[in-house]
């Protein structure tokens with residue numbers, strides 16, 4: 001009970017402080033005549049003034065106004081989402097907020113997978129050196145993908161990066177299209193040799209990143225080689241960042257990934273059980289992250305909300321009123337007093353459509369707190385072919 005009281009007290013003061021330090025948020029509070037002295041509890045979280053996702057979009061050019069106090073003066077770089085196409089979300093965060101964000105991701109990977117125990121990692125991602133090359137500039141400060149800020153959580157692991165930058169193909173693209181565009185692709189040879197090594201030596205391993213790339217590349221692999229691996233007992237798969245709808249960041253691959261089909265394929269390919277999977281949900285606009293295990297009951301990943309760190313709401317798509325029932329789709333709102341010292345991120349409404357399945361606990365794993373499924377997106381994410389930063393060709397074996 002004490003913990004809960006403290007959470008609501010912190011929440012109240014964060015709302016008050018944010019309104020003091022951010023004109024844009026204060027105006028939103030004034031518009032709804034928000035009473036800062038109101039005692040917050042589980043039933044009135046919906047009254048908290050929130051920032052809609054569109055405010056963070058580059059095209060709206062409001063992201064600088066969302067910063068609190070003197071964040072801009074002290075800002076090293078902006079964080080940019082990779083989960084939207086063409087029009088990313090931009091968030092300014094100072095070091096202390098980045099630490100909270102990293103802790104969230106760390107906690108999820110530790111609680112829902114074997115992050116601490118496993119030392120070998122196969123990452124469907126490029127090296128940080130490459131990420132650092134992908135940058136924009138807004139108001140004279142660099143902007144990098146969120147990934148740059150969190151990649152350090154894998155420090156100390158033996159990492160095999162599969163996403164590579166192909167200079168030859170990039171030059172070809174420049175010559176043929178007159179546009180400077182990086183060509184990144186999965187290094188299939190490296191993937192194959194690493195999987196073989198892991199199988200042969202029974203090396204506990206985590207394979208992580210976008211389900212989209214894993215699905216496509218491993219499908220191609222299986223079609224070509226017709227072989228499976230026996231990784232039973234020591235192989236874990238962590239997916240994240242969405243991508244189930246066939247669009248990842250600025251990359252459109254056109255193939256939708258059916259979640260249960262993906263699970264089935266991976267189980268067959270690696271001879272592993274469904275408990276070896278972990279999916280995570282996070283948005284650039286909030287420091288919260290949620291872990292999920294596979295659920296046979298819902299035939300989907302179910303995400304868990306740890307009330308120590310935040311709360312969620314599902315808002316009716318038409319009325320925007322908070323939905324109290326379970327099993328009803330609504331827009332996801334993330335609420336937290338932690339990790340939002342740099343910007344007005346205390347309550348953020350996203351365009352992700354979720355469905356809360358239980359407000360109190362998970363009947364399958366017993367964890368306390370609400371559980372939800374991600375069922376869609378309000379604005380269908382469209383990969384903008386021509387303006388894509390990457391063109392991704394799955395590596396052909």
Ligand SMILES: [Zn+2]
Pocket residue numbers: 293302304362363364365366367
């Ligand atoms: Zn559970």
